[in-house]
Amino acid sequence: MTPGTDATADLSALGRVHVVGIGxxxxxxxxxxxxxxxxxxxxxxxxxxxxxxxxRAIGVEAYVGHAAxxxxxxxxxxxxxxxxxxxxxxxAARERGLRVMGRAEALAAVMAGHRGVAVAGTHGKTTTTxxxxxxxxxxGADPSFAIGSELNExxxxxHHGTGADFVAEADESDGAFLALPAWAGIVTNVExxxxxHWGTFEAIEQGFLDFCTGIRDRGGFVTVCIxxxxxxxxxxxxxxxxxxxxTYGEAADADFRVELVEVGTTGWVFDVLERxxxxxxxxxxxxxxxxxxxATAAFVTGxxxxxxxxxxxxxxxxxxxxxxxxDFKGAAAGVKVYDxxxxxxxxxxxxxxxxxxxxxxxxxxVAFQAHHYYRTAMFVKEFGESLGLAxxxxxxxxxxxxxxxxxxxxxxxMASHVPLPPEQVVFEPSWSRVASHLVERARPGDVVMxxxxxxxxxxxxxxxxxxxxxxxSSS
Numbered sequence: 001m002t003p004g005t006d007a008t009a010d011l012s013a014l015g016r017v018h019v020v021g022i023g024x025x026x027x028x029x030x031x032x033x034x035x036x037x038x039x040x041x042x043x044x045x046x047x048x049x050x051x052x053x054x055x056r057a058i059g060v061e062a063y064v065g066h067a068a069x070x071x072x073x074x075x076x077x078x079x080x081x082x083x084x085x086x087x088x089x090x091x092a093a094r095e096r097g098l099r100v101m102g103r104a105e106a107l108a109a110v111m112a113g114h115r116g117v118a119v120a121g122t123h124g125k126t127t128t129t130x131x132x133x134x135x136x137x138x139x140g141a142d143p144s145f146a147i148g149s150e151l152n153e154x155x156x157x158x159h160h161g162t163g164a165d166f167v168a169e170a171d172e173s174d175g176a177f178l179a180l181p182a183w184a185g186i187v188t189n190v191e192x193x194x195x196x197h198w199g200t201f202e203a204i205e206q207g208f209l210d211f212c213t214g215i216r217d218r219g220g221f222v223t224v225c226i227x228x229x230x231x232x233x234x235x236x237x238x239x240x241x242x243x244x245x246x247t248y249g250e251a252a253d254a255d256f257r258v259e260l261v262e263v264g265t266t267g268w269v270f271d272v273l274e275r276x277x278x279x280x281x282x283x284x285x286x287x288x289x290x291x292x293x294x295a296t297a298a299f300v301t302g303x304x305x306x307x308x309x310x311x312x313x314x315x316x317x318x319x320x321x322x323x324x325x326x327d328f329k330g331a332a333a334g335v336k337v338y339d340x341x342x343x344x345x346x347x348x349x350x351x352x353x354x355x356x357x358x359x360x361x362x363x364x365x366v367a368f369q370a371h372h373y374y375r376t377a378m379f380v381k382e383f384g385e386s387l388g389l390a391x392x393x394x395x396x397x398x399x400x401x402x403x404x405x406x407x408x409x410x411x412x413x414m415a416s417h418v419p420l421p422p423e424q425v426v427f428e429p430s431w432s433r434v435a436s437h438l439v440e441r442a443r444p445g446d447v448v449m450x451x452x453x454x455x456x457x458x459x460x461x462x463x464x465x466x467x468x469x470x471x472x473s474s475s
Contacts, residue, residue, distance in 0.1 A: 384417025
């Protein structure tokens with residue numbers, strides 16, 4: 001489609017929609033947009049959650065648990081990638097001949113008719129998608145968006161806007177990003193991950209190239225970080241294939257070169273030089289050097305969408321974060337508690353370096369739970385090394401429900417690779433004891449941080465309760 005179109009696709013053909021796995025970040029966002037577009041939506045998830053409560057508030061009939069009768073009267077069933085064959089609702093849908101759609105197909109359907117902007121990369125997708133959304137909102141664009149986490153500004157992970165643009169977090173884990181009708185794209189980095197789907201790193205690189213050439217075929221452009229080796233290779237290959245590529249990073253040969261100025265009161269202050277011409281300083285309200293690159297990706301893309309440099313920079317300065325990204329849970333007994341979704345060694349290292357800017361000379365006390373045996377097997381040494389950026393480390397057992405264990409892919413092996421004195425590292429297989437380990441190691445002025453893709457965020461509440469009890473006993 002041509003840029004600037006503001007029509008939206010007719011979704012009436014979907015009829016009544018039921019979403020299996022509706023509590024997930026991506027699926028709840030699709031459901032929210034469908035409701036805003038006038039579609040009757042129901043859904044189910046394995047357990048109740050804050051997201052299910054929010055969906056019920058906008059008219060979604062959200063069930064806890066899966067049962068065949070919950071697809072009675074339904075025309076289309078949208079299925080999360082987390083749902084296995086044999087699920088009662090999926091089986092009933094197939095037996096009845098209902099339309100069955102995967103997450104990528106459903107997201108493509110709600111994006112149709114918009115100028116799609118897809119944000120891809122091994123890390124940084126959620127934050128970059130969020131930054132671009134907030135910047136475009138500040139420019140008065142009112143984009144639709146679907147993000148893997150809730151914006152602090154709105155409390156929502158999805159929105160049906162009145163503007164022409166649709167900004168979507170584009171997931172490469174199962175190749176879903178190749179199905180999105182994107183006119184513009186961002187690639188933050190390209191690293192080995194999700195090899196359970198792709199098989200090899202070469203296949204992942206080809207997938208990202210296919211993502212870029214798809215955007216070429218729609219007449220759009222791609223913004224790529226060349227500080228990342230995989231991103232640099234992609235940019236070179238994509239340009240050779242005729243893709244309009246706009247590169248960014250601290251690298252001297254980037255089209256949009258980042259110049260770091262200083263660490264400000266809340267985050268980095270930086271400037272962006274477009275072929276030598278300065279755009280002006282931006283001061284972020286979120287910590288971390290990696291967030292300078294995320295913000296620059298959003299800035300470059302916003303320029304490509306036709307917005308002014310000044311308005312985009314003001315929007316980026318107003319961005320305050322997303323849930324499960326530097327998520328402040330609370331403070332007690334002089335200790336601050338945070339949670340973050342980081343679940344890959346590169347993400348963990350970036351997150352801990354950024355938190356160092358907050359902690360200063362105090363201790364950083366971290367608990368980490370790896371997600372998937374295959375990822376742990378690939379990066380067990382790298383996980384340990386990245387966790388060594390903390391002062392005290394508690395390693396949990398790997399969270400990998402339904403997977404066959406892989407020899408050596410374990411929490412105890414990971415803990416053995418943490419380059420800290422033995423008394424500063426512990427492997428704790430019992431979930432119930434993790435919070436007490438963290439509290440025992442934390443002193444006033446320290447920061448406790450939970451990291452991982454699973455339910456580890458829940459531990460923060462227990463940590464705060466124990467800290468409050470300690471505070472009460474000492475008063």
